[in-house]
Amino acid sequence: MSEEEGRLTRRSFTPAMRSAYDLVTGWMRAAGMVIHEDCIGNLVGTYTANRSAARTLIIGSHLDTVRDAGIFDGILGVMIGLAVVERLHQAKRRLPFAIEVVGFIDQEGLRFGSSFLGSRVLAGSFDPAALLLRDDQGVSVADAVREFGGHPDLIVQEARRAQTLLGYLEVHIEQGSQLERMNLPVGVANTIAGISRATLTFMGVTGHAGTMTMDQRHDALCGASEFVGAVEAYAREIPGLVATVGELCVAPGARNVVPGTATLSLDLRHQDDQARLSALAHLHWRAGAIASERGLSLRWDEAQVQAGTTMAPELRNRLATAIGAAGHTPVEFPSGACHDASVMSGITDSAVLFVRCKGGISHNPAESVTLEDVAAAIEVVERFINELAG
Numbered sequence: 001m002s003e004e005e006g007r008l009t010r011r012s013f014t015p016a017m018r019s020a021y022d023l024v025t026g027w028m029r030a031a032g033m034v035i036h037e038d039c040i041g042n043l044v045g046t047y048t049a050n051r052s053a054a055r056t057l058i059i060g061s062h063l064d065t066v067r068d069a070g071i072f073d074g075i076l077g078v079m080i081g082l083a084v085v086e087r088l089h090q091a092k093r094r095l096p097f098a099i100e101v102v103g104f105i106d107q108e109g110l111r112f113g114s115s116f117l118g119s120r121v122l123a124g125s126f127d128p129a130a131l132l133l134r135d136d137q138g139v140s141v142a143d144a145v146r147e148f149g150g151h152p153d154l155i156v157q158e159a160r161r162a163q164t165l166l167g168y169l170e171v172h173i174e175q176g177s178q179l180e181r182m183n184l185p186v187g188v189a190n191t192i193a194g195i196s197r198a199t200l201t202f203m204g205v206t207g208h209a210g211t212m213t214m215d216q217r218h219d220a221l222c223g224a225s226e227f228v229g230a231v232e233a234y235a236r237e238i239p240g241l242v243a244t245v246g247e248l249c250v251a252p253g254a255r256n257v258v259p260g261t262a263t264l265s266l267d268l269r270h271q272d273d274q275a276r277l278s279a280l281a282h283l284h285w286r287a288g289a290i291a292s293e294r295g296l297s298l299r300w301d302e303a304q305v306q307a308g309t310t311m312a313p314e315l316r317n318r319l320a321t322a323i324g325a326a327g328h329t330p331v332e333f334p335s336g337a338c339h340d341a342s343v344m345s346g347i348t349d350s351a352v353l354f355v356r357c358k359g360g361i362s363h364n365p366a367e368s369v370t371l372e373d374v375a376a377a378i379e380v381v382e383r384f385i386n387e388l389a390g
Ligand code: HGY
Pocket: 107, 108, 336, 337, 338, 339
């Protein structure tokens, strides 16, 4: 469950992740699945087809979480895939394609500041440099993978071949409130926002809180704070842009010391890649201007985490048909949250089925869904699969 008792924080390759794997593996085995953990540690349950050389439909999502997470973000998609296979197993039904239920080991990237480590391995877009990332204890991804039972040096072989795949379906809580507004249990993502991230460090002069006069100061935290305000003001002006400073670290971090450095994270998203990249360039310029006005220096490290993605029209249509057949109005809308489906789109047709969540709340222990909406999602996935099986 969690490392801090009573709160859910399931970080990649940790004992908390291992106990989740133990639970899910038991359920997968009971549902007639063959289990394996791949070279980076993704959990893969395979429900074999009724014929050899069949293609595979992957149904999955991530098993890692953010800190103090809700209990549905990620794992709901694995459990719904598992529930659908369990019902096939109970009916002693095998399909003309295999189904793999995949729990990706690292999508949120809380532990290493990575992103999509698990799905990038399957999609063949894994960057080996990610193996060198270190967590707050100095443990590298490579060592964490090994300790968890994986094989970092064999990761490149784990990439799937597109011709063996039928597609990828991710069932995920909406993490927004469109479905609630439309009073619908499920919906389909037509696009997924792209993400840029940056880590900024403002560097000034550490000083004595009592004797360094205000005109002598080059206070790194004041520079960072001005930047945080500028980010919010700018994002409010640009339609469709969301910008978040989620992490801030001040050093040396004492109440009687003028801060010498302030390091912060920046997460930028927009459905349009051009708009996102020009926002990133503007905020980079703004950070530089604030630093020079205040006699600070600035370190700026940016990463293009994921481009905006349009989900596969054919799968979206099939989902819409399944939703209609299940008695609900099919709707489509963009996803502001990122999903492994945007990475899996790089190798196979991919789609996201949203499940309504209360108040759109997510990345928050108050995250919740209803049993009826989960049942509706399971029925839609079953109809989707039956249609695919012909
Ligand atoms: O950050 C996201 O959008 C996702 O929840 N990982």
